[in-house]
Amino acid sequence: MSKGLLIVISGPSGTGKGTVCAELLSQTPELAYSISATTRQPRDGEVDGKNYYFLTKEAFEKMIGEGGFLEYANVYGNYYGTPLGKIEERREAGQDILLEIDTQGALNVMKRCPDGLFIFLLPPSLPELERRIRGRGTETEESLARRLGSAKKEIEIGRSYTFVVINDTVRQAVKRIKAIMVAEHCRRDKEELIDEVLE
The missing domain is CATH 3.30.63.10 (Guanylate Kinase phosphate binding domain)
Structure with missing residues (x-):
């Protein structure tokens, strides 16, 4: 049996990480949450x-x-x-294990578990990210500006991830993440599968 995947999902505040992860877990009962x-x-x-x-x-x-x-x-x-x-x-x-974590934590995990599957969740655009954060109604103009400044820095860190997925809709984002998981299993299991067929 091949080793399970460590799936690390990050993204700036307001991207919808929690919602996407919850939907991914509900659609994938065999996936465990860390x-x-x-x-x-x-x-x-x-x-x-x-x-x-x-x-x-x-x-x-x-x-x-x-x-x-x-x-x-x-x-x-x-x-x-x-x-x-x-x-x-x-x-x-x-x-397979799902880990929803911030970018700083993810960079540390990359060092400890280089075989992890690192997925960065992006908003469709910065104006859309601002709209989503404003929609929460929890931010002052000052804290909103701070969050958007942090978001730009975090998005730059997204270049270090294995994959980038745009969260335009939760359904589409989850579909893409599930496709990545299937592809990654096929890639990792290839030797085992070839050996089985050749036996």
Whole structure:
């Protein structure tokens, strides 16, 4: 059995990563979502092992020391990270894993897992991205300008990814990502398939 794919999806805020990933997971039941670990306190309704793995600061730092994270960051005094062991276990069992992560985290994952499938989600245009962010109604003009400035920098980082997918509609974006996954499995399984036929 071939090793499962590690599918890493990133994109600037407002691109619709969460919506696309949720739809991809609903259409692909065999795909597993990577659960992050954090040292922050659980919010109402959050379940350990489902929303996050909730760890103490000491336990998290011990895992850092043991190289137990694919990537991690300290955000406003709390650690967030992607546990490596659980991902590797599932991949070795042939399961594909989806990781929705920011570009900085993804660049770290590229170093640790160069065999990952890195997909950058793009908005159709910067004006459309601005329209989507404005539509949330959560930004001031100042924070909107900051987000759009960050988005341009992140889009430049998209050049480092294996594939770029435009999220014009969620349906089309998911269709493209699923096609990439099929193609990648065919590429990786070719030796195994050829050997099977020749036996």
